[in-house]
Amino acid sequence: MAGICNLCGLPDELCICQEIAKEQQKATISVERRRYGKMVTIVQGIDDSAIDLGELAKILKGACASGGTVKDRTIELQGDHKRKAAKVLEQNGYQVEVR
Template identity: 45%
Template sequence: MPEICPTCGLPKEICVCEEIAQEQQKVKVYSQQRTFGKSVTVVEGMNEEQVNLEETASKLKKKLACGGTVKEGRIELQGNHEAKVKDLLIDMGFSSDMIEVE
């Protein structure tokens, strides 16, 4: 018996809750300088209850060929990848109007 989504009541295979949630997320992307001059790209503003941050971070790390982690509700990627991250998030289903790059 297929698993049922508790939010929409549809089977998990055809559930669209996460896609709808992605379009409504207000995401902020910016870079920080860490110790020893290292750059870190930070992606924050995603709701952890609606979007799987670990899965999103994993996809971004694979596409950008960099390391990173999920800390305190935000994704931290090694290196300066602001422009590329926005394009990748749009490809993943996030709305381009809701992504702010500083």
């Protein structure tokens, strides 16, 4: 039995709430240098109430072949993955700004 979306009341197969939420958000990608000269890619600006950041982090980690985590409503990826992360987010329907 299919589930029902809590926001729109449609069956999960017909629900477009996730797609609308993706289009309305702008993800900002930047790179920081951390301890011992390690680079970390930061993805921020995505509202975690409409999007599961853990699932998005899992997709990004797989695409970038790196480790990462979700901290304080941001996704942190180990290494400099600005271009790959931007490409994956754009393919998934997000607006992306690379700094």
